[in-house]
Amino acid sequence: MPADGLGNALREAAERRPATAVAAAQVLSGAKPGDDALRFKLGEVWFLTQAWQQASEDLAASEGARPADVWDPRGDWRGDAGGKLRGRSMLARSLFALGRRDAATELTRALLLTSSQPALQGLLGMAAMRDPKPWLVTLPPLEDLSVQTLDGASWRLSEHRGHPVLLAFFATWCGPCRKELPEIVELWRQRRDQGLDVLAVSIDQADTAGDLPAFVDALGLPFAVAHAPALAERFGIDGIPAVRLVDASGAQIYSARGYSMGDIARTRDAVDHALAAQTDPDTAGRSNLGMAWSVRDAKLLDFQGIKGVRDLVVAEGDIVLSRQGAPPLVLNDGGPDLDTQGKGPSRGDLLAWQQGPVLSAAGNLWVRASSPEGRPRWFLTTADPVQSLCASGGLLWFSTTQELLAVDALGRLVHRVAGGAQDIASDGQDGLYAVDGSVWRHLDPGGLELERLPAVGARHVDGTGRVSSGLFSDLLTGRFGPEGALRTVLVRADDGVVLGLDGGGRAAFTWELGEPVRIAAIDRDADGRDELLVVVPRRGLATVALSLP
Numbered sequence: 001m002p003a004d005g006l007g008n009a010l011r012e013a014a015e016r017r018p019a020t021a022v023a024a025a026q027v028l029s030g031a032k033p034g035d036d037a038l039r040f041k042l043g044e045v046w047f048l049t050q051a052w053q054q055a056s057e058d059l060a061a062s063e064g065a066r067p068a069d070v071w072d073p074r075g076d077w078r079g080d081a082g083g084k085l086r087g088r089s090m091l092a093r094s095l096f097a098l099g100r101r102d103a104a105t106e107l108t109r110a111l112l113l114t115s116s117q118p119a120l121q122g123l124l125g126m127a128a129m130r131d132p133k134p135w136l137v138t139l140p141p142l143e144d145l146s147v148q149t150l151d152g153a154s155w156r157l158s159e160h161r162g163h164p165v166l167l168a169f170f171a172t173w174c175g176p177c178r179k180e181l182p183e184i185v186e187l188w189r190q191r192r193d194q195g196l197d198v199l200a201v202s203i204d205q206a207d208t209a210g211d212l213p214a215f216v217d218a219l220g221l222p223f224a225v226a227h228a229p230a231l232a233e234r235f236g237i238d239g240i241p242a243v244r245l246v247d248a249s250g251a252q253i254y255s256a257r258g259y260s261m262g263d264i265a266r267t268r269d270a271v272d273h274a275l276a277a278q279t280d281p282d283t284a285g286r287s288n289l290g291m292a293w294s295v296r297d298a299k300l301l302d303f304q305g306i307k308g309v310r311d312l313v314v315a316e317g318d319i320v321l322s323r324q325g326a327p328p329l330v331l332n333d334g335g336p337d338l339d340t341q342g343k344g345p346s347r348g349d350l351l352a353w354q355q356g357p358v359l360s361a362a363g364n365l366w367v368r369a370s371s372p373e374g375r376p377r378w379f380l381t382t383a384d385p386v387q388s389l390c391a392s393g394g395l396l397w398f399s400t401t402q403e404l405l406a407v408d409a410l411g412r413l414v415h416r417v418a419g420g421a422q423d424i425a426s427d428g429q430d431g432l433y434a435v436d437g438s439v440w441r442h443l444d445p446g447g448l449e450l451e452r453l454p455a456v457g458a459r460h461v462d463g464t465g466r467v468s469s470g471l472f473s474d475l476l477t478g479r480f481g482p483e484g485a486l487r488t489v490l491v492r493a494d495d496g497v498v499l500g501l502d503g504g505g506r507a508a509f510t511w512e513l514g515e516p517v518r519i520a521a522i523d524r525d526a527d528g529r530d531e532l533l534v535v536v537p538r539r540g541l542a543t544v545a546l547s548l549p
Contacts, residue, residue, distance in 0.1 A: 037062075040087055047090045052097040059091040067457025070468040070475060070488055070501070073440040074453065079505035081490045082114025082497070083471040086260075113507040114492075114499055132291035132512060134273060139287040139539060140305035141250030145234075147201075147226040150216060155199060155224050162248050163195040164274035166267075169232065169242040171204050172215040176259035180241040181219050183264045187271065188223055194275045195248075198223040203232045203240065236515075236537055243267055247274045251287045252539060255515035258494065266495070270514065289542065290513040294500070296547040298509055301531065304331075305540040312535045314522045315353030315391065319533060321541065322349070327374050328357040331541070352389035354396040355409050360386045367398055369411065378411025388423045393430025393445045399423070404434060406447065415447035423460045435461045437470075462488075478521030478530040480548045487548040489532060491516055498534060502549045509546060 043058030063084055070079040088111055095104035113130065144158045157165065168184050170177035181200065188198045200221055202212050209227055216225050231237075235244050238257070245254035245267070254270035256263050273288050292298060308324035319331040328351065350360040356371040363385045369377040384400035391397070395406040395414055399421035406415040419441070421434035430445040440455035442465065458467035464477040466488055473493040480487040481503060489500045489509075496516045500509030515537060521530040524543075532544040 039065075043087070044090065047094060050097070052094045056091060056094040056098060056100075059087055059094065063087050063091060067469045069471065070466060070490055070505070072464075072466050073455045073458070074451075074465065077466075077505060079488055079490075079501045080110055080114075081468075081472065081499040081501060081507065082111065082492060083469060085111065085115055110506075114497065114510060130293045130510065132293040132510065134288040135290060135292050135300045135511075137287060137289045137300065137303040137542075138305070139247075139249070139251035139253065139289065139303075140307065142246060142252055143307075145231070147199075147228045147231070149224045149226050150213065153224070155226060157246065157250070160197045160246075161250050163197050163278070164248055164271060165197045165199065165246040166271065167231075167235065167244040167246065168198060168200045169203055169235070169237050169240050169244075170200060171202060171240055172208050172211040173204075174240050177241045178219070180259040180264070181221065184243075184267075185220070185222060187264075187268055191271060191275060195278060196271060196275065200225040201231055202227045203229040203237065205229060245270050245274060247287050248278050249287060253287045253289065255496070255513075257515070263495075266512075266514070289536070290511050292509075292511045294509040294546070295502075296508065296549060297545070298500075298511075298547065299545045300542060301545050302543040303540055308538055309535050309540060310349055310537060311351040311518050312520050312533060312541070313351050313353050314520045314533070319520070319522065319541070320351065320353050320357055321535065322351040322357070322359060324538065327370075328359070330372060350386065350389045352391050352396060352398075354391045354394075358389060358391070358396055360389055360398065362387065367396075369396070377409075378407075380407065380411055384420070387421060390424050390426050390432070392426035392432055395445075397424055397426075397432055399434060404432070404443070404447070417443065417447045417449075425461050425463050427465065428463055433461045433463070433465050435459065435467050440465070440467060473516040474519050476519055476521055478532070479523065479528065480521075480530055480532070480546045482549065484528040484530075489519060489521075489546075491519060498532075500532075500546055500548045508548045511544075 039058050040062035043055050043062060046055035046058060066084060068078045069081040069083040071077060088107060092104050092107040092111065144156065146154060146156045149155050170181060184198060188196060200223060204212055204227065212227055241259050242257045244252055247253045253274060256267055277288065289303065306321065308326055309321050310324055311322045313320050321329045323329065350362055352358040354369060356369060356377060358367065358369045360367045365382045365385060367380045367386060371377055382400050384402040387399045387401060389398045395408060397404060397406045401420040403420055404417040405413060408414050421436045424432055424434045427433055432443040434441045435455055435458040437459060438456050440453045440458060441449055442451040444450050455467055457469045459470035460468045460472060460475050462476045464486065466477050468475045468490055471493055472490045474491040475488060477486050477488045480500060487501060489498065491498055493516055496513040498511040498513065498517065499507055502508040513536060517537065518535040520533040522533060523530050532546045534542040534544060536542060
């Protein structure tokens with residue numbers, strides 16, 4: 001059995017049959033597993049059964065063997081952006097239980113800089129290290145939707161305007177959904193008198209849809225339930241369970257994926273903020289775009305609602321945005337108005353710019369380029385799945401699972417370099433950085449390798465050559481520090497928290513958005529410091545003034 005599957009079975013056994021889980025963990029521990037994932041799962045079993053010493057040993061070993069959150073392969077710079085949160089949290093609590101207070105306190109302080117965990121906060125017995133505040137913006141309302149519920153009634157989103165609506169996406173075959181839905185039932189019962197509405201949305205396909213009535217009856221779901229798998233694409237559902245929260249104005253304000261008690265707590269907090277906003281005159285007509293905290297000034301300068309927005313790239317002084325089901329948009333540097341071409345390619349979740357937008361889709365076998373006006377320029381197919389795009393030195397580079405390729409403005413192949421990459425980025429000098437999960441490479445404009453270094457666990461790379469692990473969905477290094485000093489910003493993949501790190505690699509800014517976003521940097525006012533651009537998927541573009549020490 002693969003380590004993940006075996007580990008999940010162990011965890012479930014620890015929750016239901018502790019003696020069985022302990023016996024299995026003892027056998028596996030005797031075999032001295034070299035798999036870090038399995039070592040982590042063993043530590044989780046020891047933690048759940050309160051075997052603190054074994055838990056601390058296995059958790060420390062598994063965490064120590066994993067890559068840093070973000071680092072520079074050429075030096076000793078490391079950054080802590082709150083990755084490996086669950087394992088480190090269990091380790092901290094195990095250390096507290098063992099009386100190793102100094103080590104536990106140091107680890108807990110680091111964790112609380114990037115997350116809000118009441119259990120950890122209580123262990124320290126001190127005031128919160130962060131005090132996030134809501135950033136309020138005017139978000140565009142969602143387009144209306146209408147579905148038929150299982151009892152044959154018509155449910156329309158616009159008819160619930162004036163109250164928050166929680167959309168809970170699930171499937172009958174999803175084990176975590178069976179755990180999350182009762183929690184949502186309890187949340188609804190506690191908040192329905194304050195105005196919370198809930199719609200449970202099944203995304204079951206035809207082969208399992210017949211199980212839906214029995215599933216709903218078994219869980220006793222008291223709110224409306226609809227079988228509407230088409231809504232999964234509309235709301236960007238790429239894993240379940242998942243929730244989307246729509247506020248009283250009809251705008252989507254919160255997203256979450258996966259099940260844990262921490263996820264439920266964050267959803268409850270988001271619901272409470274939405275309910276409070278109903279009666280607060282200061283927030284009338286405005287929505288909460290996440291909770292932000294910073295050790296220095298951080299200001300939301302602007303938010304532009306843009307339907308279907310997915311990705312962005314900064315090119316030639318302009319901001320280029322890709323959208324779902326629509327052509328890319330170009331936001332001109334000279335003003336706030338969008339240049340909305342009415343034609344051009346609309347498919348693709350990977351975006352670059354080479355004399356016009358270039359699109360592809362991760363894992364597919366094509367790359368398509370158009371002019372700024374939307375006219376087709378060239379279309380290429382690839383032998384292997386595309387992983388990443390970037391423009392550098394007048395060429396369009398793209399990585400596949402097997403090689404790196406560069407084409408000119410006419411789509412003609414110029415360079416072909418052996419060895420694939422999961423992510424690539426321009427080095428700002430017409431060259432290229434590439435990472436493949438184990439190796440970091442720096443290439444010159446001709447594709448010749450300038451440097452190769454080990455980078456085990458590196459999944460993303462930015463324009464300075466810094467890399468991050470797969471726990472993060474995006475990173476960049478921009479001029480956010482004193483006098484334009486370089487500072488790194490990341491997006492945590494599991495909860496969509498945007499994190500800015502200070503010069504020492506510690507968290508100095510957090511923005512809790514609830515879903516992975518895309519980020520870029522641009523100095524729009526030419527003051528030598530960058531502004532942070534954040535694409536909130538399907539909703540719009542935020543511009544943030546950020547100061548990191």
